[in-house]
Amino acid sequence: xxxxxxxxxxxxxxxxxxxxxxxxxxxxxxxxxxxxxxxxxxxxxxxxxxxxxxxxxxxxxxxxxxxxxxxxxxxxxxxxxxxxxxxxxxxxxxxxxxxxxxxxxxxxxxxxxxxxxxxxxxxxxxxxxxxxxxxxxxxxxxxxxxxxxxxxxxxxxxxxxxxxxxxxxxxxxxxxxxxxxxxxxxxxxxxxxxxxxxxxxxxxxxxxxxxxxxxxxxxxxxxxxxxxxxxxxxxxxxxxxxxxxxxxxxxxxxxxxxxxxxxxxxxxxxxxxxxxxxxxxxxxxxxxxxxxxxxxxxxxxxxxxxxxxxxxxxxxxxxxxxxxxxxxxxxxxxxxxxxxxxxxxxxxxxxxxxxxxxxxxxxxxxxxxxxxxxxxxxxxxxxxxxxxxxxxxxxxxxxxxxxxxxxxxxxxxxxxxxxxxxxxxxxxxxxxxxxxxxxxxxxxxxxxxxxxxxxxxxxxxxxxxxxxxxxxxxxxxxxxxxxxxxxxxxxxxxxxxxxxxxxxxxxxxxxxxxxxxxxxxxxxxxxxxxxxxxxxxxxxxxxxxxxxxxxxxxxxxxxxxxxxxxxxxxxxxxxxxxxxxxxxxxxx
Amino acid sequence: xxxxxxxxxxxxxxxxxxxxxxxxxxxxxxxxxxxxxxxxxxxxxxxxxxxxxxxxxxxxxxxxxxxxxxxxxxxxxxxxxxxxxxxxxxxxxxxxxxxxxxxxxxxxxxxxxxxxxxxxxxxxxxxxxxxxxxxxxxxxxxxxxxxxxxxxxxxxxxxxxxxxxxxxxxxxxxxxxxxxxxxxxxxxxxxxxxxxxxxxxxxxxxxxxxxxx
Numbered sequence: 001x002x003x004x005x006x007x008x009x010x011x012x013x014x015x016x017x018x019x020x021x022x023x024x025x026x027x028x029x030x031x032x033x034x035x036x037x038x039x040x041x042x043x044x045x046x047x048x049x050x051x052x053x054x055x056x057x058x059x060x061x062x063x064x065x066x067x068x069x070x071x072x073x074x075x076x077x078x079x080x081x082x083x084x085x086x087x088x089x090x091x092x093x094x095x096x097x098x099x100x101x102x103x104x105x106x107x108x109x110x111x112x113x114x115x116x117x118x119x120x121x122x123x124x125x126x127x128x129x130x131x132x133x134x135x136x137x138x139x140x141x142x143x144x145x146x147x148x149x150x151x152x153x154x155x156x157x158x159x160x161x162x163x164x165x166x167x168x169x170x171x172x173x174x175x176x177x178x179x180x181x182x183x184x185x186x187x188x189x190x191x192x193x194x195x196x197x198x199x200x201x202x203x204x205x206x207x208x209x210x211x212x213x214x215x216x217x218x219x220x221x222x223x224x225x226x227x228x229x230x231x232x233x234x235x236x237x238x239x240x241x242x243x244x245x246x247x248x249x250x251x252x253x254x255x256x257x258x259x260x261x262x263x264x265x266x267x268x269x270x271x272x273x274x275x276x277x278x279x280x281x282x283x284x285x286x287x288x289x290x291x292x293x294x295x296x297x298x299x300x301x302x303x304x305x306x307x308x309x310x311x312x313x314x315x316x317x318x319x320x321x322x323x324x325x326x327x328x329x330x331x332x333x334x335x336x337x338x339x340x341x342x343x344x345x346x347x348x349x350x351x352x353x354x355x356x357x358x359x360x361x362x363x364x365x366x367x368x369x370x371x372x373x374x375x376x377x378x379x380x381x382x383x384x385x386x387x388x389x390x391x392x393x394x395x396x397x398x399x400x401x402x403x404x405x406x407x408x409x410x411x412x413x414x415x416x417x418x419x420x421x422x423x424x425x426x427x428x429x430x431x432x433x434x435x436x437x438x439x440x441x442x443x444x445x446x447x448x449x450x451x452x453x454x455x456x457x458x459x460x461x462x463x464x465x466x467x468x469x470x471x472x473x474x475x476x477x478x479x480x481x482x483x484x485x486x487x488x489x490x491x492x493x494x495x496x497x498x499x500x501x502x503x504x505x506x507x508x509x510x511x512x513x514x515x516x517x518x519x520x521x522x523x524x525x526x527x528x529x530x531x532x533x534x535x536x537x538x539x540x541x542x543x544x545x546x547x548x549x550x551x552x553x554x555x556x557x558x559x560x561x562x563x564x565x566x567x568x569x570x571x572x573x574x575x576x577x578x579x580x581x582x583x584x585x586x587x588x
Numbered sequence: 589x590x591x592x593x594x595x596x597x598x599x600x601x602x603x604x605x606x607x608x609x610x611x612x613x614x615x616x617x618x619x620x621x622x623x624x625x626x627x628x629x630x631x632x633x634x635x636x637x638x639x640x641x642x643x644x645x646x647x648x649x650x651x652x653x654x655x656x657x658x659x660x661x662x663x664x665x666x667x668x669x670x671x672x673x674x675x676x677x678x679x680x681x682x683x684x685x686x687x688x689x690x691x692x693x694x695x696x697x698x699x700x701x702x703x704x705x706x707x708x709x710x711x712x713x714x715x716x717x718x719x720x721x722x723x724x725x726x727x728x729x730x731x732x733x734x735x736x737x738x739x740x741x742x743x744x745x746x747x748x749x750x751x752x753x754x755x756x757x758x759x760x761x762x763x764x765x766x767x768x769x770x771x772x773x774x775x776x777x778x779x780x781x782x783x784x785x786x787x788x789x790x791x792x793x794x795x796x797x798x799x800x801x
Contacts, residue, residue: 045708066681071674139671164681166734237686237731277732493703494716558703568706570715 002211046203047215054195055451056159058222059173059185061233062268062446066164068173068278073160074142076112076134082152083123099585104150106529108133110146113584123152135178136160149321162188167277168237172229172270172293172391172444172475175278182281183289185227185445188392192448195224226449229511232264235259239271239336243535246552247273250540253515256292256423259560262431262532263521265440265460266509267389268560276332293423294387294395298538299515301504303426304416308366309354309477311377313470317368320473321349323580330360337363338546340503346492346586352578354477355485356588357501366414375402378413380465381429383421389444390458395422410423416504421448423519427534430500430521433474475526480575484584487520489550492558494568499553506539518547524557527569533557634746679735700725 030038059068066551083101105123109116112134122131133153136143158196161176172496181187198221202452203214239257247255255273260266272292276284312318326348328339339358345354353361378384386401399419410416425440431441435549441460448456466474478498481487486501499522505530508514519536523529535549561568579586682688702725705718 065684069681071678072671139668139674140602143668162678162737163734164678165685166687167731168686234686237690242729245728248730275731278733307619494706562704566695568715570706570708570713 025445034308035250043203043215043348046205046211048202048204048210050200052198052200052218052221053157054221055160055223056161056195057449057451058228059193060226060228060449061169061231061236062229063232064228065233066185067169067229067231068161068163069234071162073136073138073158074155074309075158076108076145077130077138077154077156077346078141078211079129079134079154080123081129081153082133082151083150086129086149088149093494097162099150104148104153107148108145108153111139111141134470161278163278165233165237165365166279167275168233168240169231169270170276170278170284171272171289172231172279175276175281175289183276184278184291185229185391186278188390189445193224193227196222198222199300200456201425203213210383223451225451228260228446228449228455230264230268230444230446231270231437232268232563235560235563236269236271239269239275239556240275242552242555243271243537244273246535246549247537250542250547250571252541253539254287254292254296254536255537256296256329256534257536258293258423258427258534259556260427260431260442260532260534262435262529263440265428265431265442266446267427267442267444268432268531269556271443273451284507290393291391293427294391294393295422296538297396297398297420297422298506299418299420299504300416300426301502301517301519302416303429303504303519303521304419304502305354305357305362305414306429306433306474306478306500307377307381307383307416308362308374308414309350310466310470310474312350312365312373313473314377314466315369315373318350318365320351321479324348324353324364325363326353326358326553328358328360328363330363332363332367332411333407335411337411341588343588347580349577349580351477351480351576352485354500354550355480355483355575355578357481357486362415366411370403371405373409374410374414375399378419382425382434383419386421387424387428387458389424391444395424397421397425406461423534423536425522426519426536427532429514430523430532430534432465433471434478434498434523434532435471436468437464437471439463439465475523475529476576477576478523479526479573482522483573483575484578487522487550487553489518489548490522490553492524492554492561495524495561495566496569496571496573497522497524497557498526499523499550499556503544503547503551508513516547517545518549520549520553522550522553522557524561525566525569526574527571530566531557531560630739675737682734682737685734690727691729694726699723700727717743 056070058066058070061067074457078122083104085098085100087096087098088285089095101123102120104119106116107340108114108119108123112119114134119133122133125131134141136158137155146155162172163170163175169488170184174186174188175182176186181190181193188191199217199219201215201217201219203216205211220453239259243255243257244250252273257269257271258267259269261268270291270293273287274284274288276289283288285468299452309318313320326344327345328341328343337359339360344443348356348358350361350365353365378399383397386394386396388394397420400409401411405413405418408446409418427438428442431442440462443456443458443460447458450456469490475498478500479496481500482490490497490499499520502517502519502521504517505513506515515538517536517538518540519534521532521534523532533553535556537547537549540547577584656697683692699721702719702721706715707713708715
């Protein structure tokens with residue numbers, strides 16, 4: 001008996017020992033070899049990380065009106081491993097009611113206005129455990145979908161952009177695609193708008209439920225900065241309506257109206273004849289998805305004569321009332337310069353040449369300065385260099401150096417031909433002429449605003465280009481254009497207005513010229529220059545001389561002056577005489 | 589390790605045949621000490637404490653569960669309020685957009701302004717005279733109006749629902765009445781105005797002109 005017992009005990013002991021060996025071996029394996037690694041593996045098997053997106057910043061106008069903002073929408077996703085038939089408690093019938101996956105698909109299709117078959121395929125696709133059923137649905141739709149209580153269908157919050165003002169400044173604001181920003185400020189300032197996503201980390205048990213007492217960490221998301229523009233939403237709309245009307249009148253390819261505060265260089269409106277609606281970018285022609293003032297380069301035409309006149313005044317080679325005999329044809333160095341229309345030879349002042357925009361007289365004045373200096377002035381006012389206002393698009397300008405000029409270019413460049421620039425190049429030019437000769441770089445972004453309200457204004461550096469005297473004389477020359485020159489339609493009752501008309505030939509795609517660009521840039525009030533409006537119409541239909549954009553100018557300028565509370569002064573014009581002698585009336 | 593036979597482990601004393609201790613000398617064998625009265629009370633107290641703790645845990649659990657339920661409910665409520673607020677903000681922003689304002693103004697029969705008159709207060713002179721606005725000069729409509737937000741979601745708030753709580757007079761329900769009664773385009777028509785108190789007072793408009801005594 002004793003023997004048997006001891007034998008059994010030995011066997012049992014041996015088994016116990018063997019098990020102990022296995023356990024201690026495993027213990028040694030876990031605790032001795034790589035304890036930290038195993039612990040880590042266990043934790044990471046339980047840890048779940050969910051990305052928490054930061055809220056995208058708003059885009060505001062100068063009066064803090066929202067032009068683009070983010071609202072919470074939801075992506076509806078399905079996990080086809082879990083979706084399927086299920087039962088739901090029906091309150092009306094007071095019993096459990098079975099619901100097939102086909103019925104779920106039908107209900108979803110109705111709520112999302114999508115194809116039922118497509119949704120069913122997504123719900124039953126066994127190859128994936130993540131299929132997106134609908135993107136960016138409203139909270140209301142999400143609520144209705146969640147009320148179905150279908151298993152395996154989730155709503156993931158996503159940020160959706162809305163543009164309350166639609167097509168007002170649409171090309172400037174830009175728009176978003178499915179994978180991110182595509183155009184405009186949405187793209188150019190994406191780094192500042194988007195912020196930093198945060199994380200939510202927690203542990204889940206084997207049943208998929210969060211373990212309440214375990215790790216719970218939340219790295220808060222950093223919201224993006226807001227961007228306040230210099231634009232005035234109402235003025236932008238008014239300018240868009242006005243330029244669209246003018247462009248439609250001439251059935252032109254495009255039109256642009258730009259308004260700037262010339263004392264600060266701030267762009268108040270940059271309106272195109274047609275503007276993309278950021279909510280439906282696909283519906284607009286590609287041309288109108290970006291600001292035309294930045295993308296389109298054209299020959300400035302007579303508007304470029306201002307550079308020649310400002311240079312001549314600055315260099316002291318001419319005074320505004322110096323006399324010239326101005327014919328309609330003028331030959332110099334074997335090149336004949338013609339005016340747009342034939343006319344008699346007039347005894348004119350420099351101011352008169354500017355007001356009537358005669359090419360011949362302009363070359364007479366410009367030729368008093370050497371070629372290199374003329375080129376340098378063109379460069380100084382910004383031509384030949386791209387212009388950047390922080391929109392991610394550089395406004396192009398082409399100006400060859402004098403060495404590359406052909407025989408004609410030394411003269412044509414004096415009256416705005418033979419080089420190109422954008423609307424903004426022209427606006428910048430007149431800004432510096434009218435602002436006492438001081439260039440304030442054009443800007444469209446006023447400030448970046450942190451989520452806590454701290455503002456970071458965008459600073460620009462000013463630079464003196466012309467003297468005060470030149471600026472003053474140029475303003476009086478520009479007043480002559482409106483008083484008795486080529487831009488009489490630009491007058492606004494009660495205000496002193498100055499400006500310059502311009503018509504240039506537009507180069508066709510296949511070389512040569514096959515159209516025109518008509519523009520007018522004006523400044524008001526001349527007693528204390530504050531605002532600048534540029535109106536440009538590209539390729540209007542009709543014949544040369546049929547077009548007049550000054551009425552659009554005075555409409556927009558009148559609205560600008562009224563909305564910024566600039567009172568009319570009723571002051572007398574200070575324009576120079578256009579002709580030598582007492583007689584001031586001459587035929588055109 | 590070897591196992592000794594049980595016999596070898598027996599104490600040597602028995603084999604020596606020494607006298608066994610008498611029955612009386614044996615200590616009383618008992619598994620538990622005798623329970624005295626005082627100890628009974630203690631046990632009852634411990635049991636009561638245990639029960640109380642159990643009950644407390646139960647109560648706390650129920651409370652936590654209930655609170656959790658309320659938290660979830662309130663979170664849902666909060667979320668739906670946030671969504672509603674967001675929707676209302678979007679509606680306000682939409683109505684503030686220049687196109688909507690222009691459309692609303694045109695619907696009320698407004699036209700584009702003409703030049704305003706200006707006086708110089710220092711010299712008492714008229715700087716420029718006012719012009720009469722043309723009733724045909726309506727705002728153009730080249731810039732499309734953005735889609736109203738939430739058309740498929742929460743119905744836009746109808747301000748006339750809130751008439752009851754609004755102050756009376758021209759700023760409250762009266763203004764609403766004015767807005768609702770004349771839906772625009774009546775410049776110079778004078779039909780409604782004649783009914784509502786004489787066209788002479790209103791000059792063809794809807795708001796009575798100030799009178800000179």
